[in-house]
Amino acid sequence: QVQLVTSGGGLVQPGGSLTLSCAVSGRIFSTNAMGWYRQAPGKERELVAVFTSGGSANYAVFVRGRFTISSSNDRRMVNLQMNSLKPEDTAVYYCNANVVYRYNAPPTEIWGQGTLVTVSS
Secondary structure (H helix, E strand, C coil): CCEEEEECCEEECCCCCEEEEEEEECCCCEEEEEEEEEECCCCCCEEEEEECCCCCEEECHHHCCCEEEEEECCCCEEEEEECCCCHHHCEEEEEEEEEECCCCCCCEEEECCCEEEEECC
């Protein structure tokens, strides 16, 4: 079964850095957009950063200048480098990918299981 395998997350002090990684595991035809969302307790899941099918990176306003998303292997892998972390960045971070399983099949959204990032002293 196709899965998104994630790594990273953990406890970091304010101002610190952390890197999240996500890779598509399994057979697919192609990947369109791929990126990261996050969800804090009591809040809706929100976009953090995404690498689009056009090869550009889009960021939420609240992370611009602090986070950097990168992609490799035809967007089958993305990294999220998080710098200058703030307590409000504390959330469960989810990898997301829009993939095509086979030629001419409609795109499908898949999600990783999430990793907790805690920014605290």
